[in-house]
Amino acid sequence: NAGVTQTPKFQVLKTGQSMTLQCAQDMNHNSMYWYRQDPGMGLRLIYYSASEGTTDKGEVPNGYNVSRLNKREFSLRLESAAPSQTSVYFCASRETSGRAVFSEQYFGPGTRLTVT
Amino acid sequence: DAKTTQPPSMDCAEGRAANLPCNHSTISGNEYVYWYRQIHSQGPQYIIHGLKNNETNEMASLIITEDRKSSTLILPHATLRDTAVYYCIVRPFFSSGSARQLTFGSGTQLTVLP
Numbered sequence: 001n002a003g004v005t006q007t008p009k010f011q012v013l014k015t016g017q018s019m020t021l022q023c024a025q026d027m028n029h030n031s032m033y034w035y036r037q038d039p040g041m042g043l044r045l046i047y048y049s050a051s052e053g054t055t056d057k058g059e060v061p062n063g064y065n066v067s068r069l070n071k072r073e074f075s076l077r078l079e080s081a082a083p084s085q086t087s088v089y090f091c092a093s094r095e096t097s098g099r100a101v102f103s104e105q106y107f108g109p110g111t112r113l114t115v116t
Numbered sequence: 117d118a119k120t121t122q123p124p125s126m127d128c129a130e131g132r133a134a135n136l137p138c139n140h141s142t143i144s145g146n147e148y149v150y151w152y153r154q155i156h157s158q159g160p161q162y163i164i165h166g167l168k169n170n171e172t173n174e175m176a177s178l179i180i181t182e183d184r185k186s187s188t189l190i191l192p193h194a195t196l197r198d199t200a201v202y203y204c205i206v207r208p209f210f211s212s213g214s215a216r217q218l219t220f221g222s223g224t225q226l227t228v229l230p
Contacts, residue, residue, distance in 0.1 A: 004159070035220075042203065042220035042222050090160070105152075105162065107159025107160050107161070108159050110158070110159055
């Protein structure tokens with residue numbers, strides 16, 4: 001049981017390049033999330049997906065797109081990278097179905113992205 | 117969601133109890149207190165949560181004041197591996213089907229000293 005996995009672990013992009021960050025979870029969770037964390041700051045939500053087929057904007061969605069490919073996978077795309085998107089990106093998942101009134105969020109190990 | 121206030125940093129001697137405070141004076145009746153921690157370069161990890169009663173699990177204890185305006189996370193015997201940023205988060209209990217996210221502030225950097 002790997003939990004939440006993210007690829008790649010590190011990435012360097014030039015301004016204007018595009019890329020997709022991949023996230024997968026094997027816990028059969030309904031909800032998945034993308035956060036970014038800038039140095040010395042807390043996590044900020046970019047997008048989330050309450051269930052397969054749905055996505056919603058979080059606090060800082062500009063410059064990003066997401067795809068909930070299936071229940072397991074939730075990808076984050078940067079269409080035209082900017083230096084302001086240099087950050088550590090974390091994916092998370094949580095069970096929100098049925099009578100699961102409390103469930104913790106499980107986080108992946110993060111992707112460290114540098115845009116030059 | 118209610119705002120929380122935490123000290124930016126704290127030190128603790130290895131083997132001693134680490135007591136991390138959190139103020140949440142605007143907490144409302146349906147809001148819980150959650151604690152997560154983030155060890156350097158890793159994703160955040162859930163520790164504990166509570167409403168008004170004190171809670172304990174294998175990782176920590178959570179003490180919530182009677183007026184619920186503040187709480188303390190206690191790591192009873194801190195080890196070097198407990199060095200991390202600790203986040204106190206206040207928000208309504210996750211209802212079934214709700215995907216509302218956690219809002220992380222700046223947290224407290226706990227450094228456990230040998």
